[in-house]
Amino acid sequence: MIENVHISDLAGHVGSEVTVHGWLHNKRTSGKVAFLILRDGTGLVQVVVSQGEVTPEVWARLEELNYETSLGVTGTVRADPRAPGGHELSLTDLYVVGPSGEDYPIQLKEHGVDFLLEHRHLWLRTPRQVAIMRVRDELIKAIRDFLHERGFVNVDTPILSGAIGESAGTLFSTEYFDLGTAYLAQTGQLYNEALAAALGRVYCFGPTFRAEKSKTRRHLTEFWMLEPEVAWCDSECNMQLQEDLVFYLVARALERCRTELVETLERDISRLESIVPPFPRLSYDEAIAKLRSLGSSIQWGDDLGAEDETQVAQDYERPVFVYNYPKGAKAFYMKENPDDPRTVLCDDLIAPEGYGEIIGGSQREDDYDKLLARIREEKLPEEAYGWYLDLRRYGTFPHSGFGLGLERTVAWICGVQHIRETIAFPRTLKRMYP
Numbered sequence: 308m309i310e311n312v313h314i315s316d317l318a319g320h321v322g323s324e325v326t327v328h329g330w331l332h333n334k335r336t337s338g339k340v341a342f343l344i345l346r347d348g349t350g351l352v353q354v355v356v357s358q359g360e361v362t363p364e365v366w367a368r369l370e371e372l373n374y375e376t377s378l379g380v381t382g383t384v385r386a387d388p389r390a391p392g393g394h395e396l397s398l399t400d401l402y403v404v405g406p407s408g409e410d411y412p413i414q415l416k417e418h419g420v421d422f423l424l425e426h427r428h429l430w431l432r433t434p435r436q437v438a439i440m441r442v443r444d445e446l447i448k449a450i451r452d453f454l455h456e457r458g459f460v461n462v463d464t465p466i467l468s469g470a471i472g473e474s475a476g477t478l479f480s481t482e483y484f485d486l487g488t489a490y491l492a493q494t495g496q497l498y499n500e501a502l503a504a505a506l507g508r509v510y511c512f513g514p515t516f517r518a519e520k521s522k523t524r525r526h527l528t529e530f531w532m533l534e535p536e537v538a539w540c541d542s543e544c545n546m547q548l549q550e551d552l553v554f555y556l557v558a559r560a561l562e563r564c565r566t567e568l569v570e571t572l573e574r575d576i577s578r579l580e581s582i583v584p585p586f587p588r589l590s591y592d593e594a595i596a597k598l599r600s601l602g603s604s605i606q607w608g609d610d611l612g613a614e615d616e617t618q619v620a621q622d623y624e625r626p627v628f629v630y631n632y633p634k635g636a637k638a639f640y641m642k643e644n645p646d647d648p649r650t651v652l653c654d655d656l657i658a659p660e661g662y663g664e665i666i667g668g669s670q671r672e673d674d675y676d677k678l679l680a681r682i683r684e685e686k687l688p689e690e691a692y693g694w695y696l697d698l699r700r701y702g703t704f705p706h707s708g709f710g711l712g713l714e715r716t717v718a719w720i721c722g723v724q725h726i727r728e729t730i731a732f733p734r735t736l737k738r739m740y741p
């Protein structure tokens with residue numbers, strides 16, 4: 308077994324000799340003393356090497372240590388409040404596990420984003436990327452905690468499907484044996500609706516796919532979506548759940564990711580501290596009126612673009628709901644608004660600071676005839692939706708749900724401008740490597 312103490316556990320070893328393994332993050336020599344910074348994924352530690360206290364071989368070995376050499380160091384743990392992490396190691400021995408070339412691509416200077424994306428597999432080792440991945444992980448845990456505390460059951464919906472989940476425009480398709488075309492899931496929602504009739508409150512959380520031809524900072528072709536689906540819940544109850552969830556997520560990030568947010572990402576957390584319920588709500592009609600008063604030429608019936616969302620949200624510190632959009636701007640499965648049949652019972656939640664839509668949700672059409680009419684209007688292949696229509700034929704029920712884009716939420720909370728930094732290996736129109 309490899310003898311190894313994690314850097315984050317050094318506090319329990321003050322005064323003892325331990326061995327730590329990691330990668331060389333930095334190196335500085337000054338006369339007869341050298342300072343190494345080692346990174347092991349749990350933290351950083353400074354290793355102090357005094358020429359007089361190590362063998363000449365070990366001293367000579369320092370020469371061959373380039374950035375990202377992997378190595379094991381043995382030394383005595385000393386508490387030092389000035390050191391990163393609060394401890395340092397006085398080295399007694401050092402061995403190289405894997406050398407790293409002088410040509411290690413990611414140096415401490417600034418690199419262009421294309422270069423960084425081409426070296427994403429190495430870029431991930433840098434402190435900013437590590438901080439973003441830790442925040443993402445904490446938010447995933449928080450999402451699951453929130454939903455399980457409220458009695459939701461996690462279900463897994465298929466990635467390969469014969470039914471178009473959202474819209475025909477952005478499908479990835481593949482041949483599926485003798486059965487024709489399969490699509491990569493744009494959403495798990497339709498399957499979630501079947502599961503909500505079995506389990507009441509469910510959620511799925513996984514990768515979803517959209518052949519987005521647009522190159523924006525908010526679009527990936529593969530992204531993770533959280534999708535709760537709730538039986539006996541209307542649009543109002545749906546928005547309440549979204550508000551509670553988003554408040555919970557921000558509070559969790561502030562509680563558990565303060566170091567990452569403040570020290571590494573330099574996020575202005577006062578902006579996050581002001582995210583408290585209630586979130587403002589604007590009907591679509593009010594949003595259009597506001598945009599037009601600001602000089603926009605947007606027409607009733609148009610969907611809101613990224614720029615419109617920013618303008619609608621600009622006066623608010625909190626996320627803003629825009630609800631009840633025109634039918635034509637939204638997906639086929641949304642329930643017609645009984646008070647204004649030109650619109651549907653839906654909402655988008657727009658994050659502040661220009662981050663745009665992080666959630667899309669709706670009450671689902673539970674009337675068989677209306678749903679069938681919408682499927683036909685949208686010219687969707689009816690035969691693929693027999694099972695979905697059955698849910699309205701056998702014990703239909705009011706139900707609602709939503710999709711929260713994980714990467715957009717992480718980008719907003721971290722204050723990251725482009726969502727490609729919020730997923731380990733982003734997939735975009737122009738990139739599948741690495």
Ligand code: NSS
Nearest residue numbers: 494496526527530534665666667708709710712715
């Ligand atoms: O298209 S959505 O608005 N809604 C749905 O897919 C529903 N079927 C969800 C549901 O009710 N169960 O997408 C939901 C969210 C949206 O608000 C964004 O935050 C995110 O998913 N989203 C994306 N993130 C990154 N890249 C792309 N291309 C993308 N598309 C949507």
